[in-house]
Amino acid sequence: MTFNTMYCIVYDIREYKGFGSMDIQLKKGVLDVCVLAVLRRGESYGYKILQDVSPYMKISESTLYPVLKRLESNGYVTVRSEEFNGRLRKYYGITRKGIIRINEFILDIEELDKAYRFILGRKDK
Amino acid sequence: MTRREWMKEFGKYIGGLNADERDRAMSFYAELYNDKYDSGMREADIVKSFGDPREAACEVMRDAGKDPGEYLNVTHHEGNMAKPSPRFVADDYNERCDYVDGKPLKARRRSVLLKVLSIILCIVVGIGIFYAVIAIINSATKTSHVWEPTLDSFAKFDLDLSAADVVVQRGDSWKIEYETTAFNDFEITERTESGMNVLDLGQHSMPVFGMGGVKVTVYVPAVDELSVDMSAGNMIIDSVDADVMKIDHSAGDIVVKNGSIELLDVGNSAGGVSIENVTTRTLSVDLSAGGVSLENVSAENSTFDVSAGGVNFNRFEVLSSMNVMLSAGSISGTLVGKEENYSVAVNLSAGSTNLVSAVRNTGKSITASLSAGSIEITFVD
Numbered sequence: 001m002t003f004n005t006m007y008c009i010v011y012d013i014r015e016y017k018g019f020g021s022m023d024i025q026l027k028k029g030v031l032d033v034c035v036l037a038v039l040r041r042g043e044s045y046g047y048k049i050l051q052d053v054s055p056y057m058k059i060s061e062s063t064l065y066p067v068l069k070r071l072e073s074n075g076y077v078t079v080r081s082e083e084f085n086g087r088l089r090k091y092y093g094i095t096r097k098g099i100i101r102i103n104e105f106i107l108d109i110e111e112l113d114k115a116y117r118f119i120l121g122r123k124d125k
Numbered sequence: 126m127t128r129r130e131w132m133k134e135f136g137k138y139i140g141g142l143n144a145d146e147r148d149r150a151m152s153f154y155a156e157l158y159n160d161k162y163d164s165g166m167r168e169a170d171i172v173k174s175f176g177d178p179r180e181a182a183c184e185v186m187r188d189a190g191k192d193p194g195e196y197l198n199v200t201h202h203e204g205n206m207a208k209p210s211p212r213f214v215a216d217d218y219n220e221r222c223d224y225v226d227g228k229p230l231k232a233r234r235r236s237v238l239l240k241v242l243s244i245i246l247c248i249v250v251g252i253g254i255f256y257a258v259i260a261i262i263n264s265a266t267k268t269s270h271v272w273e274p275t276l277d278s279f280a281k282f283d284l285d286l287s288a289a290d291v292v293v294q295r296g297d298s299w300k301i302e303y304e305t306t307a308f309n310d311f312e313i314t315e316r317t318e319s320g321m322n323v324l325d326l327g328q329h330s331m332p333v334f335g336m337g338g339v340k341v342t343v344y345v346p347a348v349d350e351l352s353v354d355m356s357a358g359n360m361i362i363d364s365v366d367a368d369v370m371k372i373d374h375s376a377g378d379i380v381v382k383n384g385s386i387e388l389l390d391v392g393n394s395a396g397g398v399s400i401e402n403v404t405t406r407t408l409s410v411d412l413s414a415g416g417v418s419l420e421n422v423s424a425e426n427s428t429f430d431v432s433a434g435g436v437n438f439n440r441f442e443v444l445s446s447m448n449v450m451l452s453a454g455s456i457s458g459t460l461v462g463k464e465e466n467y468s469v470a471v472n473l474s475a476g477s478t479n480l481v482s483a484v485r486n487t488g489k490s491i492t493a494s495l496s497a498g499s500i501e502i503t504f505v506d
Contacts (some may be wrong), residue, residue, distance in 0.1 A: 036206060047164070
């Protein structure tokens with residue numbers, strides 16, 4: 001790993017507000033699942049997804065684009081184009097695999113939550 | 126920034142992606158723009174919400190598996206985030222992240238340089254091929270000819286040539302051996318002018334195409350006047366005696382050797398003039414650029430007018446007077462005789478000289494005028 005790349009990662013993580021110095025992979029994972037969670041309610045499109053996610057997590061246009069691309073290439077979402085107001089709009093829909101991904105994530109977080117409480121010195125309820 | 130400007134910038138920075146990926150990214154932002162616009166946002170606000178097109182492009186580029194270092198290109202740093210050190214900004218911004226027309230700036234500079242170099246290479250190779258083709262045609266069409274006159278003798282011989290390698294030498298009878306090519310031909314005429322037989326040798330040579338290195342050899346038993354007007358090529362005049370020999374050349378070397386010539390007048394624009402084993406009464410050399418070399422030559426009166434170059438003597442005998450005018454260069458070598466037998470005048474603006482001006486009533490004189498350079502003359506027996 002070059003010094004430049006290392007610098008990039010540090011720079012990248014610090015740049016991400018709302019997560020402090022959270023691991024970049026974790027950050028990506030959370031964002032992915034947030035978008036999937038939005039789609040679980042039904043098909044949606046770029047602008048709507050942004051609006052639905054933004055109250056819970058800082059997300060920008062430039063971060064949404066790679067998230068959607070990644071979800072599609074992993075088979076978590078499907079994409080179709082439909083005409084709207086005389087133009088094409090892309091609609092994203094969650095797949096079965098996407099729903100499984102959400103559930104996996106919830107289990108992971110529950111595990112993390114245990115560790116989190118342990119770290120804080122609290123006993124399980 | 127307008128929508129058009131933003132999209133144009135963004136498109137420019139992601140130009141390095143393949144067409145599919147580029148279209149996909151562009152339509153993603155186009156769709157977002159339309160949706161925001163339909164929801165009542167103004168153009169300026171939408172564009173502002175998109176942020177720096179370079180940052181957006183960097184995100185896309187990185188997602189497409191480009192070097193993460195590109196991310197350093199992001200120019201706006203919000204909050205209390207640490208800014209990259211100047212070293213990093215300079216190095217990485219310039220070398221890795223500054224995308225112009227979809228290519229990193231450094232790569233683009235390289236490609237511009239490569240383009241310029243390849244154009245120069247194409248021109249050089251093109252010229253080379255052109256001349257090679259001409260040379261092949263010339264050598265393929267080269268034929269040798271021998272011309273013999275109907276008249277017995279000529280008092281005057283005129284050579285008017287554009288490009289050839291010429292040898293004029295003593296022979297038992299008049300004869301011209303010459304070569305022609307597809308682009309080169311000679312015209313030989315003999316005429317009588319006010320009771321005097323004149324031989325003309327002219328050349329029809331197509332410019333550029335005529336460069337074929339054609340050879341001409343002229344055999345001269347005896348002639349009163351030899352006049353040469355030549356543009357390019359080397360010329361050797363060997364063992365030809367004449368009352369008057371006038372050579373006017375543009376580019377190439379001239380060698381005059383072994384002869385007795387009353388008046389020898391040599392002019393050359395670029396190239397060397399070499400005179401060997403020649404006895405003359407009046408010698409005049411006028412040269413723009415090049416060297417003059419004299420070996421075992423004697424002249425009653427001689428003048429050398431040289432703009433740039435050197436004048437070198439090897440046993441040159443000045444029977445009466447010599448005048449050397451040189452703008453820049455050196456005058457050197459050996460003169461036959463004793464310095465005290467000459468009245469010497471040296472005009473040197475800058476440089477060194479071992480000739481010292483001195484007035485002596487001997488009837489013989491040496492004058493040397495030099496703007497810049499050196500004079501080093503030795504007198505020998």
